[in-house]
Amino acid sequence: MTNISIARLVPETKNLIYRGELVPVREKILSSILELPSNTVVYYDFSGIKAINHSGCDELIAKVMQELVELDSPKFLVVTNLSVDYEHSIEIDLALTRREIAVVHEVDRNKAEFLGKVTEAHREILQYVYENKRVTAREVADALNKKINLISTHLLTLFKTRLVRREEDLLSEGGRQYVYSSLI
Amino acid sequence: MKFPKKLWGLQSIHDLEQTLLYKGLEDMHFDLSSVKMISPICAIWTLLMADRFKGSLQITSPEDNSPVSYMERLDFFQHAGEDVIRNFEKNHDISSLRKRHRNNLSDQLVEISRVEKTVFNHDIVSAVRKVLEAHNKSSLANQIVAIITELIGNIVDHSNSHGYVAVQYYPQKKRIEIALGDAGIGIVQSLQDLFPGKYSRDIVEEAFRDTVSAKWDEDRGFGLGSVRTRTIKGSLKYKFQVLTNGALYTISDSEIIVERNGAWAPFGTYYEIKIWEGV
Numbered sequence: 001m002t003n004i005s006i007a008r009l010v011p012e013t014k015n016l017i018y019r020g021e022l023v024p025v026r027e028k029i030l031s032s033i034l035e036l037p038s039n040t041v042v043y044y045d046f047s048g049i050k051a052i053n054h055s056g057c058d059e060l061i062a063k064v065m066q067e068l069v070e071l072d073s074p075k076f077l078v079v080t081n082l083s084v085d086y087e088h089s090i091e092i093d094l095a096l097t098r099r100e101i102a103v104v105h106e107v108d109r110n111k112a113e114f115l116g117k118v119t120e121a122h123r124e125i126l127q128y129v130y131e132n133k134r135v136t137a138r139e140v141a142d143a144l145n146k147k148i149n150l151i152s153t154h155l156l157t158l159f160k161t162r163l164v165r166r167e168e169d170l171l172s173e174g175g176r177q178y179v180y181s182s183l184i
Numbered sequence: 185m186k187f188p189k190k191l192w193g194l195q196s197i198h199d200l201e202q203t204l205l206y207k208g209l210e211d212m213h214f215d216l217s218s219v220k221m222i223s224p225i226c227a228i229w230t231l232l233m234a235d236r237f238k239g240s241l242q243i244t245s246p247e248d249n250s251p252v253s254y255m256e257r258l259d260f261f262q263h264a265g266e267d268v269i270r271n272f273e274k275n276h277d278i279s280s281l282r283k284r285h286r287n288n289l290s291d292q293l294v295e296i297s298r299v300e301k302t303v304f305n306h307d308i309v310s311a312v313r314k315v316l317e318a319h320n321k322s323s324l325a326n327q328i329v330a331i332i333t334e335l336i337g338n339i340v341d342h343s344n345s346h347g348y349v350a351v352q353y354y355p356q357k358k359r360i361e362i363a364l365g366d367a368g369i370g371i372v373q374s375l376q377d378l379f380p381g382k383y384s385r386d387i388v389e390e391a392f393r394d395t396v397s398a399k400w401d402e403d404r405g406f407g408l409g410s411v412r413t414r415t416i417k418g419s420l421k422y423k424f425q426v427l428t429n430g431a432l433y434t435i436s437d438s439e440i441i442v443e444r445n446g447a448w449a450p451f452g453t454y455y456e457i458k459i460w461e462g463v
Contacts, residue, residue, distance in 0.1 A: 017333040018304035019403055020341060051309045053330040054410035055337055055403070087326040098406065 001041050004029060006060070007048030014049055016056030026059050030067055038073040039165060041183050043106070047081040052088055057095035062116075065101050068162050076162050076183050079115070080106040089115060104163060106184045114163065122163075125154050129164055130182040137178065155180050186215040191226035191251075194427040194456050195444065200229075201430065202446045212241045219246040224350040225363035225456045227260050228296060231348055232367050232452055234268045243271040256281045258350060259295035291318030294351035299339045299366070301346060308332060308349060315353050316360070324420070324459070328362065334407040335364050335455055342404055343368030345452070359460035367452045370429035385442050388426065388433055392440065412437055421460050428453040 007014050009025045016022060033042055044061070061079065068075055082088035082105060089105060096102060096116025105113045112130045114123060128143055129135050137155055141148040155178070159166040165181045185203055188196065214230070222230075234241055246252055252272065255261070261269055261278055272278050294311040309329050316325040332349065339347040347366030354361070368374065371391050372384045379387050392412045411424070412435055424435045430449035434441045 013306040013309075015306055015309055015333075017306070017309065017329075018337050018340070019407070020302070020337070021304060051313075051326070051329050051333065053333050053337075053407075055334060055407040058403070058406055085322075091326070091330065095410070098410070 001043060002036060003043045003045055005045045016049060016052040016060055019055045019059050022056060022059040026063055029064060033075055036075060041076045041078055044077060044079045045081050046079060046088055050086055052091050054095040057092045058099065061092060061103055062096055062099040062101050065103055078104045078106050078183050102163060104183050112184050122154060122158060126163060129180055134179055134181045185213060187219050189218050189220045191219055191222040193223060194225060194425050194432050194454055196226055197229045197454060198427055198432045198444050201449045201451055205447045205449060212237050215244045216246045217244050219251050220248050222251045222255060224258060224352050224361060225454060227255055227258050228348045228350060228363050228365040229454060231260060231263055232365050234264060236367055238265055239267060243268060245272040245275045252276050253281060263296060263298055290314050292353045296348050296350040299336050299347040299349055301340055301344060304340050312351055315351060319353060331411050331457060332362060334411050337407055339366045359458060362457040365452060365454040369450060371453055372429040384429060384431055385440060389440050392435055423458045425456045
């Protein structure tokens with residue numbers, strides 16, 4: 001896990017509202033993320049951040065998520081310590097929905113919500129994964145009473161869009177299976 | 185050109201611009217002598233026109249002291265050029281007005297502040313929040329700040345010019361008015377090469393698309409589109425209007441209505457957003 005204090009990157013204003021100021025911040029964040037090992041979960045700590053708008057969310061979250069999705073070596077992003085007073089989660093949700101992208105929001109240590117564009121089917125699966133922490137496609141399919149092929153496809157999509165992690169487990173009887181896990 | 189008694193809103197500005205274009209720009213004389221009331225957006229327009237025609241614009245100030253006093257309170261003279269101040273000083277003691285004790289109106293008014301190209305001034309954020317929080321509109325504050333900052337960001341990055349912004353809360357009407365204007369070339373003119381053959385209204389539609397368009401500057405479109413798609417909470421009413429290149433538009437999340445058309449005007453872009461209690 002790597003923590004990035006967003007407020008430290010915009011120390012004078014603590015606002016994420018002007019794209020022109022945030023472009024170099026995004027570039028700095030991305031270059032540091034590229035140095036990190038595979039499967040790292042990066043936490044965007046929003047403590048101290050005040051006003052945000054769509055352009056700010058787009059520059060710092062959506063564009064970074066788009067880059068993470070393109071990386072061969074998977075890395076993940078979670079936003080945390082969002083301000084209720086400044087309605088951060090609402091703004092991020094609206095902005096990412098327009099970009100058809102999603103991000104995990106750590107509400108507290110045991111609770112996550114998903115901001116941005118998430119289909120109902122994906123939301124149901126994500127809730128199961130995050131409640132159970134580590135799951136296989138078979139477990140999800142059985143729990144949700146869905147066909148395993150369908151669930152496997154959905155889980156792959158959720159992994160590719162960096163909303164869940166994936167590891168390969170060797171089975172005692174031979175063969176392998178994928179295990180999907182929550183980011184928090 | 186004689187100004188009417190009441191200078192209020194983008195309709196007034198549209199009328200003035202069309203009259204100006206009809207009369208021609210050779211003899212630039214703004215006769216404000218009859219003006220009794222002036223709104224923030226009209227004050228901003230006057231400032232921007234004075235900036236645009238610096239040195240060649242004559243202004244006759246209002247005879248009535250009330251609008252001049254309000255303009256001073258808006259910080260109009262803080263931004264006006266010396267030539268404009270001299271015009272007003274023929275009939276009013278502007279120096280004394282500027283030195284007078286000011287009541288603290290930080291719960292009702294965000295005075296005119298200048299928007300510079302390439303420099304984003306964050307002071308507007310706390311100033312706007314203060315006005316809204318003072319009137320139990322905290323839940324609105326975030327949305328209003330988001331709207332204003334997107335429009336200011338558009339001026340800073342894309343107008344290639346400066347602008348002005350002001351916010352006024354009218355306590356008796358329980359209404360907030362947000363006024364922004366820039367001295368750029370106008371939305372339609374800045375985008376028309378990207379959309380050849382399209383009507384002005386359709387180009388404005390493209391500028392405020394609620395879906396991201398890959399046809400032109402995605403980042404710019406993303407910001408402006410977000411202004412359109414916001415819905416104001418609860419029972420509040422909301423009206424968003426834009427005046428650009430000679431036409432006045434009302435923009436809602438479902439449609440763009442051409443309220444007024446007219447001759448092509450190269451006088452920048454003006455935004456007015458009004459929010460009031462629903463009935």
